[in-house]
Amino acid sequence: MTEDIIVTWQRMRAELKEIYIAAEANNDAATMKRADELAAQADKIMLESSLKTASERAAEVAAIQEEIDKASAAGKQWSPFKSIEDELRRSFRGDIADNDHLDAGPNPPDSIPLQPNDNSNIPVVSAGWSANYQSLWETMTISDSWKKAATGIVTKLVKNQGRYAAVVEGTTIPWWFVGVIHSMESDMNFATHLHNGDSLENRTVHFPPNRPVVPDPPYAWEVSATDSIHYERLDQVTDWSLPSVLYHWHRYNGIVNEYKRRGIPTPYLWSGSQHYSKGLYVRDHVFDPDRPSDQVGAAVLLKTMIDMRVIEPFETDAQLISNPKAAAGELRALQLNLKSDWASHAHFELKVPSDIGYNKRDKGKKLGVRRLQEWLTVAEFETPIDGVFLNSTQEQSEKFRIAHGRRSDAPLDEEIWSILTAPMLRALSPVGFSSSTSLEDAVLRVAIQHVVQKPRGLGGNNKGPWVRLYMEGSEGDDLNWSAGFVCFIVLQAAKELGLDMPFDRKILVNDLVCDAKKAGRFVAGSSLESPAARRSRIKPGSLFVIRDGINWSHVGIVLRVNDTTIDTLEGNSGGEAGIGGANARSLNRSFDGKDFINLF
Structure with missing residues (x-):
């Protein structure tokens, strides 16, 4: 008896078992009976195979397989066969030997290797x-x-x-x-x-x-x-x-x-x-x-x-290397180019810290330990943000790795850093505008892309990676960042559209207003007395500013214009009167005390 007839018999018996179980679950007595009959025929051929020629065995096996196919087809109205074939679309196999890797190439004889498999x-x-x-x-x-x-x-x-x-x-x-x-x-x-x-x-x-x-x-x-x-x-x-x-x-x-x-x-x-x-x-x-x-x-x-840059470009015979940014789980992040001048400070935030480890301390402007602590906190593995790598930072780093399927002692490489910084990678990713997208629409979509990542200050007032991103590397207690947030969003949108920034970047709200007045882009809230006037003159994607006496204290982006209120997207919000806080988020504000700035 040859090995191939045994393999064929085992396969047939497995198929018939599937047919019988599925038929039994659907009370199909006829198919159950037929499966039993075919199993008996297959057993008989297997037992008698040593007395017959190869051609006789092949003919009998083919006949039974045809009957099995008919039984399977009859059951497709109720059995899992159809979903297996049509929905899962499994790549079905032929005659597989455990050692078919010994086959030398496409041209040698096409028989299955006869050598025993060596694991x-x-x-x-x-x-x-x-x-x-x-x-x-x-x-x-x-x-x-x-x-x-x-x-x-x-x-x-x-x-x-x-x-x-x-x-x-x-x-x-x-x-x-x-x-x-x-x-x-x-x-x-x-x-x-x-x-x-x-x-x-x-x-x-x-x-x-x-x-x-x-x-x-x-x-x-x-x-x-x-x-x-x-x-x-x-x-x-x-x-x-x-x-x-x-x-x-x-x-x-x-x-x-x-x-x-x-x-x-x-x-x-x-x-x-x-x-x-x-x-x-x-x-x-x-x-x-x-x-x-x-x-x-x-x-x-x-x-x-x-x-699509999931895998890095490679030379012939070179090893294929994964793009570590794929760990962020966002395909668009792989298109992100941080080498352009507008994103140089973003590159700093997303660069893997070097030379950090237990008992290490940040010195001067090197923020390696602190940046790790900040992003661990963002990922809800909170640790003191003090620039000193001690037990808490060590323990939370290990927990983060384990939670993401890595060894606790895995090195802090680009892939793990991409998982940590994934919110910022997603926020900075190209949105994918069409040729007809206006700058205002682009600003809204970029702002939403940022806000859903929940940017916030960390490690003190007006500090952390998001603040440094929006403020070109600066941070500090007295450094309000609502204007930095707005300017960064407009710049990111303009760059993706291939446009220049429509106005000069400012970090003070008063300076934004002064520049807008000079360019004729300022719209006084007092001139918008009716809902119709507000909707006709204020575009979603333009800016609002909050008056504070003779000055302006806060700026954000208009998401939607309502009869008596506006929906907004803004940074540095959530404090007293909704300003000077730690978060970037969407709010609803009344028209009272607001003026507006058009992008053009």
């Missing part, structure tokens, strides 16, 4: 496969429709970066490598096994079956994903160059199969490119040569991640 052997991409991957990569083209689909997937992968990064912590595996597998195997469904998309409520049914071995189900996604990584020996891989990355995705799905036998570039990698058109496993071990895949292949996702 101590770390799979390494062969020269044959490497050259094949490189050639296909360099000639790959992707249509606009597939690019759009890939962009949507990559956006979701970046959003879930933290979960993927936690699973690969302590290995050299890039987080996005696991993310792509998650897309291919289960459409990024965190209720399913990373191995193959089966439900986490039980051990895996499809290949590889009965995983994880321990603990007992149900499983957390991270537990199952870690098991999958170990099972595939990915945690032993150290080469993450382009050919090796493509090879290990290919190996995860299976190398020696109908795609190779028919000379079809596997859709697991190349679907969505011109290299692949049709041919698909519609379920495990069943290949349809005319069925196209509707999944975006891993190589297409990889190219999209590079184009």
Whole structure:
């Protein structure tokens, strides 16, 4: 009896068990009976196989498989088969051997390697496969429709970066490598096994079956994903160059199969490119040569991640390096350019502190320890903000790392710093304006993007990273920052639109008013006697200022004009009379005591 007939028999029995369980749940006695009959026939063929020729066995097995297909099709009205195939879109496998990584390349004989599997052997991409991957990569083209689909997937992968990064912590595996597998195997469904998309409520049914071995189900996604990584020996891989990355995705799905036998570039990698058109496993071990895949292949996702800066540009044969800012979970943050002159002080706030550790103290203008303490406090791992790295800072730093799936002693690198500073990265990210967006609309959208990140002073009155951002690095008790907030928002909006700042930056509200009066942009509140006059002359996106006798004490952005009030977006608010406080937020204010400034 050959090994392949045993494998085929085991597979058939597993399929029939699924059919029987689903039929039983739906009280379908006819399908239950038919599943029992087919199981008996399969058992008989297996027992008698040693007495028959290979062709006789193959014919009988094919006949039973056809009957199994009919039973499965009959049950699709009620069973989970349809959702598994059409909704999860699992990348079904062919004849997988645990050691198919021994296959040397696309051209050698297409038989499954017969050598026993050596679990101590770390799979390494062969020269044959490497050259094949490189050639296909360099000639790959992707249509606009597939690019759009890939962009949507990559956006979701970046959003879930933290979960993927936690699973690969302590290995050299890039987080996005696991993310792509998650897309291919289960459409990024965190209720399913990373191995193959089966439900986490039980051990895996499809290949590889009965995983994880321990603990007992149900499983957390991270537990199952870690098991999958170990099972595939990915945690032993150290080469993450382009050919090796493509090879290990290919190996995860299976190398020696109908795609190779028919000379079809596997859709697991190349679907969505011109290299692949049709041919698909519609379920495990069943290949349809005319069925196209509707999944975006891993190589297409990889190219999209590079184009979207999730992965840094690389030279041939170089290791693929992740963009650490992806840890912020915001794709737009990867487009952020902090090297431009307008954002130089923002670059300081987002730069990883160096030379900080236990018992270290800030000296002079170096704020490394204090900046760490500030962002830990923002993340609700509060610690004294005093510039001295002692027990509290150490303990809260460790707790923060653990909470984000990192080792407690992981170094403070760019990725961890990006998680800490994620609110500021999101606030500074490009919004994505159209060519028809007005400056006022852009100002509103940028202001909202900032306010939702809850900017606030920290470590004393008018101090902290947000204050320094809006005040170009300055901070202090007597340094009110409402004007700095407004000017920064207008500048960020103007720069993204490709415009110059419409007025000179000022840090004093009186100076903003004086400049507006000189330029004819000032609108006295006393001239707006009716709701109609207010709506016609005050645009959302313009500025309001609060009169304080003969001076003006506070400035913000008009979000909405109502009959007797305005909705606002403002910084340095929340203190007495709603001014001089620690927060940037949205408020509602009356028209009384307000004047207005147009941007133009």
